[in-house]
Amino acid sequence: MGDGTNDASQQNEGGDYSSIEIGNLNKQLLASVIKKLDSVPPSAIGETCCIYRVHEKFRKINKNAYTPDTVAIGPFHRGEERLKAMEEHKLRYVRALLAQTTTPDRKLEECIKAMSRLEERARKCYSEPINLDSHEFLEMLLVDGLFIVELFCKSSNEVPTGRDDPIFNTVWGMPNIVRDMILIENQLPMFVLECLFNLTTVPSQGGRSLTELALLFFNSLMPRDESVLKKYSNCEGKHVLDLIGNTFHNSPRKEEPKPNSNQAWKFMPCVMELRRAGVKFKKGSMVGSFLDIKFSNGVLEIPPLLIQDKTETLLRNLIASEQSYNGHATYITSYAFLMDGLINSAEDVKFLRHQEIIMNYLGDDEDVSSLFNKLGNEVILLDFNYAGVCDQVNAYYKTRWNVWRAMLKRKYFHSPWAILSFIAAIVLLILTFTGALFSILSFLVHKS
Structure with a gap:
């Protein structure tokens, strides 16, 4: 026969803690937790967030694809020892750009005031709180932004380059800078660049917009005629990586309506298996986007793709960007999954290369095969843009007459x-x- 104390103890053991006296808790722990709850800042990932740290699951697959080698842009890699050599050169570019204006000191003051007005908006673009005070953050926006503006102008011959410029007068300079500036962690908001460009552009320059200069600067990654780039002169982006990606999937052709809002990934046989079933492969147009893959009457039409040492970095960062803040956009992710299905071996790459669909500057077809087979690792695909194409190809592949005809x-x-x-x-x-x-x-x- 238990007493009242035992009954209360049994009641509390059942999970009802409402009757526990506050005096039975560790008051110091309570105060500590309350303080943390009251001081925790709101999540940095809001509607305006667009520049992210790459998730560790992607970084462990290929760390080098997300890490700058030469220049730090923005706060995430600012101050890293191996990137400090470019900091003085940034300042030289800023001085050169301001020197082209009629009143450099006044122009600098205008730029600082403009960055002050954009500070809060710019901070909200990053996926984590930036541990820089207002002075440091504004200096970063100013120096990095003006450096990029002057770099774009020099690369397009809007302004001359000096003989002592390590970016334009060394073999490694420009390729390394181009590569570093497509990294998702190495970005400035596009509205910061637009503001500084509009403040410092002088009438004697070539009249190109910032978008046109940016696309010309990055054109070596996926070469396109300047006439093609002009079609995207009004294209927008949250940062330069986003701008590049938008020119690939905002192609002029009309998109076919999707029967379902979310389409799952669908298996498609590899190139050699499709060939045995009679599927033909045709080099697509170079005028549009490399994403414009079509199938009709037994012919799979794939636009050409240049594979070089920076291609994997570009594709991985575009995919990381889609995975982070633009979950509804899966253009590059879908392309990676489709090509992973088509390419299973070096033989598949070899055939696509002979058809001029793949231009392999890596040298080894096995390297290209490995590139596509690993692009989708740890990636989540919510909406497969090529579901309709895969349905058509699979239906053709499973038709016995097509198989027999191909065999004959x-x-x-x-x-x-x-x-x-x-x-x-x-x-x-x-x-x-x-x-x-x-x-x-x-x-x-x-x-x-």
Whole structure:
């Protein structure tokens, strides 16, 4: 028979803690937790957030694809020892840009005031609180932003370059800078660049917009004629990486409406298997986007893609960008999944290379195969843009007549001599059949 104390103890053990006296808790712990709850800042990932730290699951696959080698842009890699060599050169570019204005000191003051007005908005673009005071943050926006503006102008010959410029007068300079400036962690908000560009551009320059200068600067990554780039002169982006990505999937062609809002990834056989089923591969147009893959009447049309040492970095950062803040946009992610299905081996790459669909500057077809086979690792695909294409290809692939026709063509019509041999065999078969028929008829006539 238990007393009242035991009954209360049993009640509390059942999970009802409302009757516990506050005096039974550690008051210091309570005060500490309350203080932390009251002081925790709001999440940095809001509607305006667009520049992210790469998730560790992507970084462990290929750390180098997300890490700058030469220049730090923005706060995430600011102050890293290996990147400090470029800091003085940034200042030289800022001085050179301001020197082109009529009143450099006054122009600098205008730029500082403009950055002050944009500070709060710019801070909200980053996925984590920036541990820089107002002075440091504004200096970063100013120096990095003006450096980029002057760099774009120099690269397009809007302004001359000096002989002592390590970016334009060394073999490694420009390629390294281009690569570093497409990293998702190495970005400034586009509105910061637009503001500084508008404040410092002088009438004597070539008249190109910031967007046109940026696209020209990064054109070596996926070369396109300047006439093609002009179609995207009014294209927008949250930062330069986002701008580049938007020119790939905001192509002029009209998108076909999707029957479902979210389409799952669908398996498609590799190139060599599709060839055995009679699927033909055609080099697509170079005028549009490399994403414009189509299938019609047994022909899979794929625009050409240049594969070089910076291609993986570009694709990985575009995918990381889609995975981070633009979950509804899966253009590059879908492309990576589709190409991963088409390319299973170096043989698949070799055939696409012979068709001029892939231009392999890496040298080894196996490297290209490995690149595509790893792009989708740890990536989540919510909406597969090529679901319709895969349905069409798979339906063609599963049709028996297409398989038989392809097999006959491969065995008996792959060369003129094979065709002649096949015709001779058919003629011989007809003659044999005709001879046998006459023998039977002659036998029946004699018997009757």
